[in-house]
Amino acid sequence: MTGLWNGVTGVVGGAVRSVGGSARGLERDHARDGVAFLLLALAVIVALREWWGLSGALGGAIHAVAAGTFGLVAMAVPLLLAWAGVHMMRRPADSADSARLMVGSIAAVFAACGLTHAVQGFPDATDGLAQVRAGGGMLGYLIANPLRVGLTGIGAVVVLALLALFAL
Helix, strand or coil: CHHHHHHHHHHHHHHHHHCCCCCCCCCHHHCCHHHHHHHHHHHHHHHHHHCCCCCHHHHHHHHHHHHHHHHHHHHHHHHHHHHHHHHHHHCCCCHHHHHHHHHHHHHHHHHHHHHHHHHCCCCCHHHCHHHHHCCCHHHHHHHHHHHHHHHHHHHHHHHHHHHHHHHC
16 A cells, blocks of 8 residues: 555655656655655645535535534635645745745735635624534634724724735
8 A cells, every 4th residue: 555655645745746847867865755745636626625525424414514613714725735745745945945934824824714704794603503514614713703802893804904914
């Protein structure tokens, strides 16, 4: 099983690195193909549910985790996972660049979930989880509601918009 996994991840990683010239000739120690391949697989799995409505117990579980965590922003999660996987395959040793991109991506996701939660009228958890999922998910709830309580709704939106600008 390990041999199969290493073979598949090596082939996929090699194919991604062959596009362009910046990632050719990486040593095997630097090619984090296993984790990157896992991110690509997760991107496909989440896309199957969030974009194409995969049904059944697995589809319901995927949706409960994705939409429960990110709300409507879950529709973008497959793109983020795929981008992270391809980036990891193409530039595995560029830790400064990866760290900067990770901070910006997390800030963008937090801002998107918070702003989505605000646009949906700051649904409260007492309104039911379906309402929270229809907004920014639990992440949006945990980010936007404390800001709304402390700064009012407009203040929360301003802070979240600034966070989105920082993410750029």
